[in-house]
Structure formats: C-alpha cells, structure tokens
Amino acid sequence: MARDRLEIKNIAKHFGPVKALDGVSLTLKPGECLALAGDNGAGKTTLIKVISGVHPATSGEVLIDGKPAQFSTPQQAREAGIETIYQDLALANNLTIGENIFLGREPKKRLWGFLPILDRKKMAEAATNVMKNLEFHTDRLDSPVQAFSGGQRQTVAIGRAVHWNASILIMDEPTAALGVPEQKKVLELIKALKAKGHSIIFISHNLQDIFEVSDRIVVMRRGKVAGERQIADIDHNEVVRLMISG
C-alpha cells in the first residue's frame, strides 16, 4: 500500500468552551479524492483550517508523507505543498489572473541589473500556461479577474494551486457559489487533477457531487468522525444517517 500523503491523528480544536474538533483522525493517499461531509457546524471547515495553518490545533498531530508537520501560518502550509481553495473565491478581483496566481509570491527581476522589480512577463506567461492546461481559454489575461464569471474565477483559484504544484488540494465547498454548468466544470477539473496525482480533500453539501468525484468519504458529526467508507461501499441514505445520528 502506498504511503499516506497526509495523516492526521487525534486532532482537537477548542474555541473556548466549544469543541469544534474532538479527536479527529484521517488519512489521504496520493491521487485520492477524499470527501468530507457533515451537517452545518460539524467541524469540516475548522479541520481544514487546522491542516492549512490558519488555526493552530489544540492537540493532535499532522503528518505529511510520514513526517510530522506543524503549520502556524498558511504560508508554511503552502510551502509544504498544501493549497486551499475556498467557496468565497479568495482572489483579489482587481488583479489579473497572473497576479493572483503569484499573490504573495511574486517573481522579481532586476531592472538595469540592480533595481528589483516585479516580473510581470513571467506572471503573464505562467497564467497563460496554467489556464491552457485547465482548458480555460481567454484573450483577456491582462484584465482584472472581476471581469470573469464565478466559475472562471474558481478555475483561477484552482489554477493557482496547480501552478504551485500542490500535492494536496483542499477545496471547501468550491462549487457552492456557482451555477450548474460551472459546477460541472469544476467537478471535471477535480477528476483531471486526481488523474495527475494530486491528492484532494473535497468538502461539499451536495452528495451527488461527492459521489461523482470522490474515492472515499469521511462523515463528521459534532467535531468527531462519525464514519468512513469507500464510495463504492456506501449510498446516499447511509451518508445521511451517519451525518444525523453518527
């Protein structure tokens, strides 16, 4: 069996008296899409925030490729190959695709051999490449991303993760803000990324989407893992039962 890309052991996260996570353990294999399901407030977002360095865990352990990892900032998590994509499209809408892909990690070059300036050409080229790979065709690579639709912008967010060659992509309800055709497009993207060997954690309230793209599902309830199954071994009713009654 392949070594786990990500393993989390017994993670707890308390916000004062609220036990948002109460001893959660799970694993993620290379090239696997793991669905994270659960009712509102089950702790899905909190869990991925712990993994991606937004919240420090109260206790527990995170291992990446078998090695212990503790991220205290999103930056550190990104350097370790974890990219997170949120439903509310974490893009700066006034910047171009390239500028968004490189936000916080802008490449520099030297003007006249000494003056460091942003390398806009490099950003634009990377944007062209990444977007072509995701079959996103536009001649407006120098427009601010506010000129694009929600699905196109979600593609940009995913493109950012792809460009930085994330080994683990975490998507928190990536289709929630999108229309149906654009949801389909994002699901196709997830399948393509999986095929390329990226590991994915996919959070969604839409069971149909989960069954379409995931290999395995972890159902959370009140900060705990209520059950874990291969997608082939479970149906909608069983997932709902786990979500409601553990």
Add this chain to the structure above:
Amino acid sequence: METNNKQMLFLTLTKLRAWVFLALLLILFEVWSHTIYGRSFLANPYNLKSLAFFAAIPLLLALGQTFVIISAGIDLSVGFIMGLAAVISAKAVAYFGAMGLPDFPAVMLGIMVACLVAIIPGIINGILISSLGVPPFIGTLGMYGVARGAAFLFAGGMTVSVSNSILKWLGNGLIMGVPVLVIIVAIACIISHFLLSQTRFGQHTYAMGDNKAAADRAGINTKFLTIKIYALAGLFAGIAGALYTARFSAGSAQAGEPLLLISIAIVVIGGASLFGGSGTISGTIAGALVIAVIQYGLVYVNIEPFWQFIAVGIVIILSVLAEQAQSKLWGAK
C-alpha cells in the same frame, strides 16, 4: 458580456477622467484669459510656475493618501502631522544652526528629525488599525487631535520662524528655471509610482484593498503592510511640513489644516475608489493639477475665492459619478 467600442471608449475616459478634467479646465481658462486679458493663460511661464507651486505640497500629502486609500483606508491625520513636522523642522533647523552647524548640515539634520517625528504617528495609526482593529476613520481622527495638539504645544501657539539660506533655497530656489520644491515633489512622485506599480509592496497594497481575506490567505503579512502604508503617509506629511517651512521660512501648526480634505479630494479625483483596491500615482498627479488649476485659475481671472470650494466640490461629485458608471460597466456579469 461583449464590450463594444463605445463602451471601451467610455471606460478609458472614466479611467483617465482626471486628465480629461484637467484638459477641459485648461481650455476653459485659456479661452477665459484670452477673452478678458487678451493673452494666453498657459503660454505664460509665471502662471506655470505658480501652478506648480500651488500643486506641489498638496500633491505630496496626496501621494501618501493614495497608498492609504488604495489599501481601503483613510488618513485624516496627515494635515496636522504636516503641521507638526513644519514646526519641528523650523525648530530643529534653528537649533542645529544655533549649535554652530553650517547651513547645509543644519537643514539636512533638521528635516531628518522632522521626518522621523512624522513617521511615529503614522506607525501608531498603522498599529491601531491593523493590530487593534480600530477603523481607519476613527484611529486617524484620534491622531488628528493628538498631532494637532502636539504641533501647537511645540510651537507655543505661535509661528516659528527660521533663517537659513539652504532652507530658503529648497523652498524658493530654481534649478534651470524649475522650482527646487517642484523637483523634490517630482522625485517623490517617481518613487511612489515605482513602489506602487513595480514592487510587492504596491501589489500587496492593491490586493489588501480589494480583498483583505484573500491577501491574508495568500500569506501576505497584512498587519505589517498596513503599518508600512500609514508610516509612508506620515513620512510624506513630514516632508510636506519641512517644505512648507522651507517655502515660508517659518513653521506653523496650521500649515496642513486646509490640505487634509484637499489631499483626499485629489486622490478621489485621480480615480481611486474610497472602497479601496484602485488608484494610481499618475491619476493623483492629475488630480493635484486639477485642484491647482481651479484654485489658481479662478484667482487669475479675478473670481471671488469662495467659488473655489464650489468648483472643487463639483469636480469631486462628477468624479465619483464617473467612478460609479465605470464600476457598473465593469461589474456587469
């Protein structure tokens, strides 16, 4: 979502609106001048020099304000930070002169002290806003009061005069016919433009102004960035104060009082949105020229000065209307 040519043209015009206003105003005063005086308004070196002097110091304040407004903030304290710096630079130059330093080092040291003092309230503004969660309007309003009081206390309630040949030259001298003051402000413009358009600092300022959460998630240290932005606004206010003292050979606590609102107006006329995320240095330069042309032009054609307020107000309103028309066109999905 096709943008046709007419829309494209309109978008370009609204983006460059400050330059359009400027051109229209220049045409207006040119015609007016020919009508009543029978000579040109623009082809007159004295007028050009006066316009440059009019625009220079407000523009300096507006440069700092541009960074602040792009970051989705506002700085109400720059006017009195400028006043504080004017008083401090007058006192410091006089002090170093009295210690027996020659004019040149006395001026350099004096201006440095004034700038350092001006950066401190900027840093405090930044900390209040980024780390303590104080809204920019309130935090810098508080600093407005503190800087104002400090400036008057330092000045002892009076105008502080200073006599120093180098200082006087900085404020009134010419290099090949161009005022030194204007050259200094032009250099500040170039540096600001470089920072905003060519560096990570500028890029992150735009990102934070549009979507702070996105900037945070991208790993940008938005707290430190905010502090740097307000410190920069303080620094520009400090230089503005020192140049005021250089111009008039005296520092006054009220030096920047009328310039606070002007600095914001300049940035808005220049095309920045008060919601943050947009604005440019070239727009701000045009905005400063628009205001200077209105103020000086009306004096030149002998119109009562109160009309200035009305004219500037109308330009601000037109500018914001253009901005909204623009975002309607852009935002259309």
